[in-house]
Amino acid sequence: MPTISRIFAREILDSRSNPTIEAVVALDDGSFGLASVPSGSSTGMTEASELRDQDPNRYFGKGVLKAVNNINTDITKALVGQSIDSPEKADDIMIKLDGTPDKTRLGANAILGVSIAVTKAMAVNQKMPLYKYIAAIANNTSALFIPTPVFNMINGGKHGAGNLDFQEFHIIPTRTGNFASMLETGVEIYQTIKKLLVRRGAIHSVGDEGGFAPNLFTNLDALEILVESISECHKKPTIDVELGLDVAANTFFKDGHYTIKDRSSPMETPEFIDYLRDLNNQYHLRLLEDPLDEEDWKGWTTITSELGANTTIVGDDLLATNKDRVTKAINQKSCTGIIIKPNQIGTVHEAIEVVKQARSAGWKINASHRSGETNDSFIADFAVGVGADYAKFGAPARGERVVKYNRFLSIESELGMS
Numbered sequence: 001m002p003t004i005s006r007i008f009a010r011e012i013l014d015s016r017s018n019p020t021i022e023a024v025v026a027l028d029d030g031s032f033g034l035a036s037v038p039s040g041s042s043t044g045m046t047e048a049s050e051l052r053d054q055d056p057n058r059y060f061g062k063g064v065l066k067a068v069n070n071i072n073t074d075i076t077k078a079l080v081g082q083s084i085d086s087p088e089k090a091d092d093i094m095i096k097l098d099g100t101p102d103k104t105r106l107g108a109n110a111i112l113g114v115s116i117a118v119t120k121a122m123a124v125n126q127k128m129p130l131y132k133y134i135a136a137i138a139n140n141t142s143a144l145f146i147p148t149p150v151f152n153m154i155n156g157g158k159h160g161a162g163n164l165d166f167q168e169f170h171i172i173p174t175r176t177g178n179f180a181s182m183l184e185t186g187v188e189i190y191q192t193i194k195k196l197l198v199r200r201g202a203i204h205s206v207g208d209e210g211g212f213a214p215n216l217f218t219n220l221d222a223l224e225i226l227v228e229s230i231s232e233c234h235k236k237p238t239i240d241v242e243l244g245l246d247v248a249a250n251t252f253f254k255d256g257h258y259t260i261k262d263r264s265s266p267m268e269t270p271e272f273i274d275y276l277r278d279l280n281n282q283y284h285l286r287l288l289e290d291p292l293d294e295e296d297w298k299g300w301t302t303i304t305s306e307l308g309a310n311t312t313i314v315g316d317d318l319l320a321t322n323k324d325r326v327t328k329a330i331n332q333k334s335c336t337g338i339i340i341k342p343n344q345i346g347t348v349h350e351a352i353e354v355v356k357q358a359r360s361a362g363w364k365i366n367a368s369h370r371s372g373e374t375n376d377s378f379i380a381d382f383a384v385g386v387g388a389d390y391a392k393f394g395a396p397a398r399g400e401r402v403v404k405y406n407r408f409l410s411i412e413s414e415l416g417m418s
Contacts, residue, residue, distance in 0.1 A: 001083045002027040002125045004090070009071035009113060011064050014039055014372040015400040016208060019064045022374075023071055023113035025079075025121045033120025037113045038343055038379075039372035041208065045294060046320045048346040049100075051107025067110040074106065075114055086137055087119045091347040108346035115347040116378050130378070131411055134385025138352045144415055146179035146408050147383050147391040148172060150244055150287065150366065151186040153193055153229075154214065154222045155207025157248045163215055165252050165260040169222045170244035171230065172286050172390075179412045183405055185233070185241065187396045192229040208371040210395030218262045223283055244287035247276075250317050253293040269299040273306065280307055287366070287390070289314040289339065300334035312337040312364045321345040321354050330361045337364035339392070342382065355386045366390040373400040377407035384411055 006026040014020040020039055026032040039050060051070070053063035078097050084090055094114065098106040123133035135144060151171050156164025171189055173182040197204040197214050207213040216222055223243065230237045237243070249272075252259050257266035267275060269292065276291055288307065292299040294317040304313045316339035319325045329335055338358045342351040355365055367383035369392065383391040391408070394401035 001085050002029055002031065002122070003081060003083045004028075004079050004118070007071060007076045007080060007114060007117075009068045009110070011068050012036060012374070014374055015398065016041075016372045018062050018372055019059050020372065020374065021064055021067055021071070021109050021113040023117045025114060025117035027121050027125055029125060031121045031124035033117040033122075033124065035113050035116035035120060035378060036374035036376040037109045037116075038370035038374060038376075039109070040341070040343070040370040041372065045317075046322055046325060047102075047344045048108035049102045049104040050109045050343075051104075064107075064109060067107040070106045070110045071114060075110065079114070084118070084122070087115060087122055088137070088349040090118045091115050091349040095347065103346045108343060111346045112343050112348075115349070116342070116376075119348050120378070129411075129414060130381040131384040134348075134352075134382055135387075137349075138355065138386050140385065140387050142387055144384055144387070146412050146415075147367065147388040148175050149179070149182055149186060149405070149408075150390050150392040151190065151396060152209045152211045152246075152392065152394045153190060153226060155209055155211040156213070156219070156222065157251050164219055164222055165262075166219045166222070166245055167248035167251065168209070168211070168244075168246035168289070169226055170246070170287065170392075171226055172242045172244050174240055174242060176240075179408050183396065183409070185235065188233045189226075189229050189235075189241065190396055192232050193225060196225055196229055196232070206395070206397060209369075210397035210401045212395075219260060220262060220279070223279075227283070238284040242286035243283050244285055244289070245291075246289040246316070247291045248317070249290055249292050249296075250294055253296070258293075269296055269302075273299060273303050276303065277307060280311055285311050287312050287314050287337065289337075290316050290318060292318075294318045297328075297332060297334060300329070301332050304333055304335055308336045314339060314364070314366060316341075316368075321351055323350070323354055323357055326354055326357050326361075330357075335363070337366060337389075339366050339368045340386075340388065341368050341370060342379070343370060348382070351382075352386060355388075359387075364389045366392055368392040369394060369401070369404065375400055375403050377404050380404045380407035380411070384408075
């Protein structure tokens, strides 16, 4: 059984030029894991607590030196010298050391950095590819495959330029070939979107997740551009390539009403569900993520009942990769799919347990990056290891997104040779 011999962390930058954590864990046989921690901008109220310094004299208060220090002192003292047979043991020690429900004391970012690094080090120790090691600790005995990519082609909400209410406009290639062919389709549509925006004289700069952030008038304009781009690539919308949305309704829900540019007046929940139903009838969405506010539980149950037979209703802010929220959603039949983000809960083991819980309910699993990303491709191995149905890494652009898609290409090659 290997022993943790050294832990070290430092402050680095993420893709939005905000500080984040890089952590290294070494084992006594020379195996080691290096991890960097992502950060979200659109976050649910029940996510585990990310520890920031709040020092206005450094990075506008967003520094993570306190979290780094927690790794280099408290977590190091608790874990160095420990013999471990799985990452779960290290995760449990850190959770108990923190002692708070949402990892406020040490910081979920500090705990997750070490959790991922331990997982990587253990995979090296076991002489296994990371995705196969994750499959082993997740008790996933099914044949491994590359999840279907969900490409975020147009960025709105907190990820865009502020002119679109909905946060992400997705294209989802139909799974008729291998991942390489789906990636090719995604890239060709992505580049075609840029040509269409240029042709229309629209802004074609990109948002946080690599998708375009154009100056359009309504959310439907963005969907129409996706449909047109799919057709220009000689693909059939809804047949060869499906559409999806991350509505991120939290961002425009206030005082019991949903307010978007497509309607002249604010809408209460029933009226907004009617709007989404009409939109779904027109565009045949495969995935509809966070269509309502995270505390609009009755509305979630209604929309899942009405649309869930043909469209996967996906909880992100609603669920926050949290087992208690997932239990409530299962009991209330509030959705049929879940976004899995390890940094929402704070450890690899807890994220795996939520995957198992959601799968037992028959839900679709969508493993996801965050808007503030790094060049760490861990989430790609995680997605394959847990058997995720979908993977959401942003557009096929920007290095911190592309590194994850490229990792899928590498894993696909390995799986084809095994």
